[in-house]
Amino acid sequence: MTGDTPLLSRVADSVYWMARYMERAENIARFIGVNLNLQYDLQLDPENLWQPLIDTSGDTEVFKKRYGVANQNDVIDFLTYDAENPNSIYSCLRSARENARSVRETISSEMWEQVNGMYLRIQANRQMPEPESLPEVFRSIRLGSHLFQGITDATMTHSEAWHFARLGRKLERADKTSRILDVKYFMLLPSLRDVGTPYDDIHWSAVLKSVSGFEMYRKKYGRLHHRDIVDFLVLDREFPRSIHYCIRKTDESLHEVTGTPMGAFAWPSERLTGLLRAELDFMSVKQMLRDGLHEHLDMLQAKMNSIDAGLSEDFFSWTPEEQATAHAKVTA
Amino acid sequence: MQFGQYQTDGFYDEMFDPQGAARPEARLLLETVESLEEGQLQRCQRAAERLLLQLGITFNVYGDSAGTERIFPFDLIPRIVRGDEWIRIERGLKQRIHALNEFIDDIYHDQKILKDKVIPDEVIRSAIFYRPQCIGINPPRRVWCHITGTDLVRHSDGQIYVLEDNLRVPSGVSYVLENRDLMKRTFPQIFEGLHVRPVDDYPSKLLETLESIAPPSAWQKSQKPTVVVLTPGMYNSAYFEHSFLAQKMGVQLVEGRDLVVLDGFVWMRTTKGLRKVDVIYRRIDDDFLDPKAFRADSLLGVPGLVDVYRAGHVALANAPGNGVADDKVVYAYVPDMIRYYEGEDPILPNVPTFLCWREQDRAHVLQNLDKLVVKAANEAGGYGMLVGPHSTAQQREDFAGYIRARPRDYIAQPTLALSRVPTLIDDHFEGRHVDLRPYILYGQEINVLPGGLTRVALRKGSLVVNSSQGGGSKDTWVLANDNQNGDSNGTSDFHGAAADSPPQSQTQSQSQSRSQSQPGTQR
Numbered sequence: 001m002t003g004d005t006p007l008l009s010r011v012a013d014s015v016y017w018m019a020r021y022m023e024r025a026e027n028i029a030r031f032i033g034v035n036l037n038l039q040y041d042l043q044l045d046p047e048n049l050w051q052p053l054i055d056t057s058g059d060t061e062v063f064k065k066r067y068g069v070a071n072q073n074d075v076i077d078f079l080t081y082d083a084e085n086p087n088s089i090y091s092c093l094r095s096a097r098e099n100a101r102s103v104r105e106t107i108s109s110e111m112w113e114q115v116n117g118m119y120l121r122i123q124a125n126r127q128m129p130e131p132e133s134l135p136e137v138f139r140s141i142r143l144g145s146h147l148f149q150g151i152t153d154a155t156m157t158h159s160e161a162w163h164f165a166r167l168g169r170k171l172e173r174a175d176k177t178s179r180i181l182d183v184k185y186f187m188l189l190p191s192l193r194d195v196g197t198p199y200d201d202i203h204w205s206a207v208l209k210s211v212s213g214f215e216m217y218r219k220k221y222g223r224l225h226h227r228d229i230v231d232f233l234v235l236d237r238e239f240p241r242s243i244h245y246c247i248r249k250t251d252e253s254l255h256e257v258t259g260t261p262m263g264a265f266a267w268p269s270e271r272l273t274g275l276l277r278a279e280l281d282f283m284s285v286k287q288m289l290r291d292g293l294h295e296h297l298d299m300l301q302a303k304m305n306s307i308d309a310g311l312s313e314d315f316f317s318w319t320p321e322e323q324a325t326a327h328a329k330v331t332a
Numbered sequence: 333m334q335f336g337q338y339q340t341d342g343f344y345d346e347m348f349d350p351q352g353a354a355r356p357e358a359r360l361l362l363e364t365v366e367s368l369e370e371g372q373l374q375r376c377q378r379a380a381e382r383l384l385l386q387l388g389i390t391f392n393v394y395g396d397s398a399g400t401e402r403i404f405p406f407d408l409i410p411r412i413v414r415g416d417e418w419i420r421i422e423r424g425l426k427q428r429i430h431a432l433n434e435f436i437d438d439i440y441h442d443q444k445i446l447k448d449k450v451i452p453d454e455v456i457r458s459a460i461f462y463r464p465q466c467i468g469i470n471p472p473r474r475v476w477c478h479i480t481g482t483d484l485v486r487h488s489d490g491q492i493y494v495l496e497d498n499l500r501v502p503s504g505v506s507y508v509l510e511n512r513d514l515m516k517r518t519f520p521q522i523f524e525g526l527h528v529r530p531v532d533d534y535p536s537k538l539l540e541t542l543e544s545i546a547p548p549s550a551w552q553k554s555q556k557p558t559v560v561v562l563t564p565g566m567y568n569s570a571y572f573e574h575s576f577l578a579q580k581m582g583v584q585l586v587e588g589r590d591l592v593v594l595d596g597f598v599w600m601r602t603t604k605g606l607r608k609v610d611v612i613y614r615r616i617d618d619d620f621l622d623p624k625a626f627r628a629d630s631l632l633g634v635p636g637l638v639d640v641y642r643a644g645h646v647a648l649a650n651a652p653g654n655g656v657a658d659d660k661v662v663y664a665y666v667p668d669m670i671r672y673y674e675g676e677d678p679i680l681p682n683v684p685t686f687l688c689w690r691e692q693d694r695a696h697v698l699q700n701l702d703k704l705v706v707k708a709a710n711e712a713g714g715y716g717m718l719v720g721p722h723s724t725a726q727q728r729e730d731f732a733g734y735i736r737a738r739p740r741d742y743i744a745q746p747t748l749a750l751s752r753v754p755t756l757i758d759d760h761f762e763g764r765h766v767d768l769r770p771y772i773l774y775g776q777e778i779n780v781l782p783g784g785l786t787r788v789a790l791r792k793g794s795l796v797v798n799s800s801q802g803g804g805s806k807d808t809w810v811l812a813n814d815n816q817n818g819d820s821n822g823t824s825d826f827h828g829a830a831a832d833s834p835p836q837s838q839t840q841s842q843s844q845s846r847s848q849s850q851p852g853t854q855r
């Protein structure tokens with residue numbers, strides 16, 4: 001086969017999940033890092049500060065059963081080091097590494113060394129560190145993930161496998177942005193009445209900081225306003241962590257994989273992605289807030305989940321019967 | 333670091349002669365090591381171990397808690413092989429592999445060697461790895477053993493003996509390449525002035541070998557055959573090597589579930605549908621290759637694969653059934669095979685072997701259990717073995733029982749005093765026993781990788797070099813023939829910096845004046 005190396009379905013699946021888990025680890029590190037920062041500015045009781053983090057990842061019930069009332073130590077332990085929590089940073093890095101290990105011949109050696117190194121470091125230091133070194137722990141995970149992404153972009157051919165990695169990363173990122181916005185918005189609603197107080201500003205800037213969007217937002221809008229923040233995080237066309245941006249890149253990568261022209265579809269997952277992209281292309285923040293932000297974000301998450309399921313059906317999990325049908329098509 | 337206190341203890345030492353003087357080929361290396369400042373070697377050693385972990389060069393340990401990965405310990409002091417000695421070893425290996433291949437082809441066709449009574453019929457019929465399913469199969473070029481990892485040892489008489497042939501799925505070659513790489517990364521000064529023959533081209537040679545056995549239909553127009561490496565999966569002990577070889581050859585690493593048999597061909601499942609596969613370098617034992625042909629309960633294999641293979645629509649390396657010659661009883665007959673098929677005397681001798689199913693041999697073995705090494709005829713990895721001089725009375729009694737119950741399954745050999753190489757132990761050097769596994773490729777022709785894997789028994793006094801039992805490895809340096817004493821020209825693994833590289837144009841950088849003032853400036 002010259003110039004056209006086919007990608008195994010299993011490999012596509014692993015590359016996709018490798019990127020997703022790495023992005024997930026980074027986002028958890030971001031959320032915790034910002035909360036650590038927040039506690040010095042806000043006089044909130046620990047439960048109100050830390051519980052929303054658990055809600056963000058959707059693990060409220062599991063956490064309650066195992067730890068009870070949220071406090072800083074337990075939440076950080078649960079989200080960072082807990083091997084039983086499949087969404088802890090430790091578990092995510094382990095899964096990212098396991099996936100990378102199963103496709104070592106497809107990714108570059110540098111990518112493997114980076115993900116392996118991150119895993120070995122967290123595995124070697126799994127007790128809660130001293131409070132003063134906590135910020136550094138999360139900073140290094142964030143940077144490690146950025147490095148992984150940079151290495152991926154700079155050392156791996158941007159062919160099909162790379163696009164599957166990007167699909168995983170962008171979908172995960174869009175999902176996490178929607179979740180942090182959902183939880184924080186809900187928490188901040190009562191304070192909307194006292195708009196303009198310093199605490200209001202602190203909260204909203206924390207939301208922006210957790211997606212590294214504070215400075216970029218300032219450049220575009222100047223003052224903090226919840227409507228502009230929602231606009232920025234959901235609908236911005238250029239900010240790389242906005243949901244709209246992520247879905248556009250998802251759409252692009254998917255078309256690169258299939259070869260279908262943009263704006264058309266040949267696969268169910270392409271159709272779902274196109275629909276979501278079109279919706280975001282033409283959505284206004286005014287309408288979103290009028291219909292209810294929470295409902296909107298919920299729906300976005302559901303649609304992203306169905307894209308994930310579609311990808312799995314279209315590309316990752318061929319049953320022999322489906323293969324036989326496809327084969328009949330190929331040879332016909 | 334000094335060798336002043338180093339003792340050879342009466343063993344053959346690869347670096348020192350019996351009088352304790354450095355062998356000529358090792359002198360330069362010794363001088364370099366002795367000139368190092370205190371602690372430097374240990375620092376390099378630790379750096380190398382860290383690197384191994386970081387690079388994920390690990391193997392999985394069976395029977396240990398799930399998912400345990402360990403590094404294969406690495407010792408920085410290389411084992412040196414003289415150029416002229418290597419040429420003899422290489423000739424011996426080529427002779428042996430050629431004869432073994434003739435033998436396997438004969439066994440699955442005319443069985444002339446049995447009819448001529450050179451090897452008793454029942455030895456073959458009772459060999460565990462003999463596969464009647466392979467009778468009449470004609471693999472491309474009639475090659476059955478494409479990749480072999482022969483185990484060699486040197487006894488105190490200075491002679492190199494063949495210990496095992498390892499025809500089925502030999503592993504370890506990735507460590508040969510990684511060890512060399514590790515040496516260059518952590519300890520480059522050690523190569524100074526020496527011509528070590530390179531090993532880096534192994535993956536290219538392997539790919540060439542695999543492509544050379546592709547079915548003729550695979551070569552169409554400008555297309556090259558599709559080669560894949562078949563692995564049992566990432567929890568297999570040699571998974572690192574499987575992915576390493578696939579990556580270095582630039583081919584797909586597949587698992588059984590990635591492959592499917594349809595319309596008489598083998599296909600892999602890709603995101604764009606099915607793609608035909610022409611050559612499979614399988615790192616799975618025969619038993620697990622195809623549940624329809626071999627073990628029905630295997631979940632790893634590809635149903636129908638062997639039918640496609642028999643029809644010549646896919647090539648398998650190594651060929652199923654070649655393990656018949658891995659049986660240690662069959663091994664004892666390899667010198668006879670060489671005489672029978674090649675009409676020559678063997679260049680590399682076998683270790684004298686007692687076959688317990690012969691009554692006379694058995695009596696001798698049972699009387700001398702405390703002096704002999706007893707091995708199960710069909711086990712590998714150092715399992716199912718009794719090292720007489722290091723055994724307890726209870727162990728000897730157990731083995732006597734096994735031998736009486738199933739004499740066909742046991743052989744015995746004299747306990748060899750394996751040669752030793754100085755090895756870094758804490759802050760000094762001690763001799764440790766080694767063996768050597770060269771890798772031989774057989775496609776269009778037979779090709780031997782210079783050197784191979786030197787495994788070292790790191791436990792004091794131990795003769796067991798297996799990675800699962802406290803073994804480590806060393807880099808193996810085959811010196812180029814032109815440079816016994818270290819003068820340099822010709823191919824070498826280590827060149828000086830290219831002093832006269834072609835002139836380069838100057839690197840561009842951003843202009844000092846800001847680009848706003850020069851709208852036309854490209855950035």
